[in-house]
Amino acid sequence: MSKKPLNKDSATKTENGVPLSGRALIELIKAVHARGLPFRFRAGGHSMAPFIRDGDVIILSPFAACEPRPGDVTAFIHPETESLCVHRVLAVRGGRYLIQGDNLPGKPDGMVPLNAILGRVTVVERAGRRVRMGLGPERRMIAFISRCGGLTLIRRLARPLHGCLRRSPAPCVKN
Amino acid sequence: MKKIRLDMVFSQSSDVVSREIDGSLIIVPLTSGVGDMEDDLFSMNETGTEIWRMLDGRRTLGEIVETLTGKYRAERGEIERDVIGIVKELIKRRMLVEETA
Numbered sequence: 001m002s003k004k005p006l007n008k009d010s011a012t013k014t015e016n017g018v019p020l021s022g023r024a025l026i027e028l029i030k031a032v033h034a035r036g037l038p039f040r041f042r043a044g045g046h047s048m049a050p051f052i053r054d055g056d057v058i059i060l061s062p063f064a065a066c067e068p069r070p071g072d073v074t075a076f077i078h079p080e081t082e083s084l085c086v087h088r089v090l091a092v093r094g095g096r097y098l099i100q101g102d103n104l105p106g107k108p109d110g111m112v113p114l115n116a117i118l119g120r121v122t123v124v125e126r127a128g129r130r131v132r133m134g135l136g137p138e139r140r141m142i143a144f145i146s147r148c149g150g151l152t153l154i155r156r157l158a159r160p161l162h163g164c165l166r167r168s169p170a171p172c173v174k175n
Numbered sequence: 176m177k178k179i180r181l182d183m184v185f186s187q188s189s190d191v192v193s194r195e196i197d198g199s200l201i202i203v204p205l206t207s208g209v210g211d212m213e214d215d216l217f218s219m220n221e222t223g224t225e226i227w228r229m230l231d232g233r234r235t236l237g238e239i240v241e242t243l244t245g246k247y248r249a250e251r252g253e254i255e256r257d258v259i260g261i262v263k264e265l266i267k268r269r270m271l272v273e274e275t276a
Contacts, residue, residue, distance in 0.1 A: 024196040025212075028203055031192045032210030041212035057213055 022084040026077060029084075029118050033062040038122065043086055047101030048073070051134030051142075052086065052124055059123035060086075067114065068097055071139030073121040079110045086121060088139070090147045102134075102142065105149055176266065179259050181240065184274040186232030191270050193227065200224040202270055217268060219261075222247070226261055232274050236262065 025041065032039045038061040043052055052058065052073070060075050068074055072089045076099060087109055091098040096111035124131040134142060145151055187193070192210060193202045202217040203210045219227060222243075229239045240258050244251045265271040 021197065024194075024201065027194050027196050028192065028201060028210065028212070031194050032203060032205070035192065035205065035210075037205055037208055037210055039210040039212070040214075059209065 026084050026118065029060060029075065033060075033119060036062065036064070038062070039119070047104050048086060048088070049103045051102055051131075052121070053126065056131070057125040058086065058121050059125075060119040061122045062119050063117070068092075068117055068120065069140075071141075071143040073135060073139070074099065074117050075119055075121065076109075076112050076117040079112055079116065084118075085109060088143055088146065090143050098147075100146060102146060102151055105146070105151060176263065179236070179262055179266075181237035181255070182235050184232060184235050185230045185262060185266075185271045186274055187227070187230055188270050188272050195224060200227055202227070204268065204270065206269075217265070217270065222257070223261060226258055227265075230262070230265075230271060 029039045029041075038059050040057060040059045043056050043058050044054055046054055068089050070089050070091055073086060074089055074097075075084060075086045076097075077083070078085045085099075085101075087099045087101045087104075089097050090100050090108070093111065096113055097117065098108055099110075099112050100108040121135065124135065142151070190205045191202050192205060193200055195201075199218055199220045200223065202219075203212065204214050204216075205211075206214060225243070226239060229242065234242075236258055240251065240255050243254045243258070247254060262271065266273075
C-alpha cells in the first residue's frame, strides 16, 4: 500500500473564528444542545432588526422541557431553504409554528415543525453589552403586532422621531 | 508547560464538543457552560483529525507517531514534531487531559 503525503498544515492548523457553513453551524448547535448547554454565536443579516442587528452575538438555549411560544425568538432550519434562520414565533397552529423575521413583514417562513426548531435566543449582546428589548415579556406583544402587520407602521412612525432625536442632542448638551 | 514525552497518554477533554463536518474536524470548547463560537475554535483537517481520533486515553503518543509513520510519506522525526506540536496546542486550550497510570 502506498503511503500518503503528510499535509503538515492539516496537523497544525488552528484558527479563531473559523468560517462555517450553515450546515456546520446547525450540527454544532445540535451537538452542544445535546449536552444541555447553550450555544453562543454571531448573527448575520438584518431580518430581525431592530431587536437583533447584523453582527450581534446571541446565545441560543435548548428548549428542554418547555416548547416554543409566540414571541420567542428561535433558531430553526428553514423549511424551504434548509438554512439556519433566527426569527420570531408569531403563532402556534396544530403543533406547527408560524415564524417570521421582525424586519420581514408579510414574509413568513411558513409553518415550521417542532423538530426543525433548534433553540430559543435568550441573550443578545451588542458591542459587549446585553440588549434586553425584544426578549422579555414584551416579546408576546411584538409577536402580536408583527402578526397584524403593525411593526412596519410603528417603524414608519418612529423614523422621523428617531431622526429628530439624532439631530437634537447638541443644544441639550450645551445647556 | 510540562514537557511532552512520547510515553504519555492523553484523552479528549469532556469540556469540548467535536464534529467532523465537510471533511474537517471542528472542536468547540464548552468553557463556562456555553458552547462558544466566539471563543477559541479549533479546526483540523485530515491528519489533525486522525491524531485527534487516536488521542483516546489508551494509546501513547509514541504509538500514534508509529501508526502515522506507517501511513504517511514523511520522516518519523517530522511526524513526531507534528504530533507533539498539536498536542501542545490542544493542552494549551484545555482540550486534552493527561491520563496518569
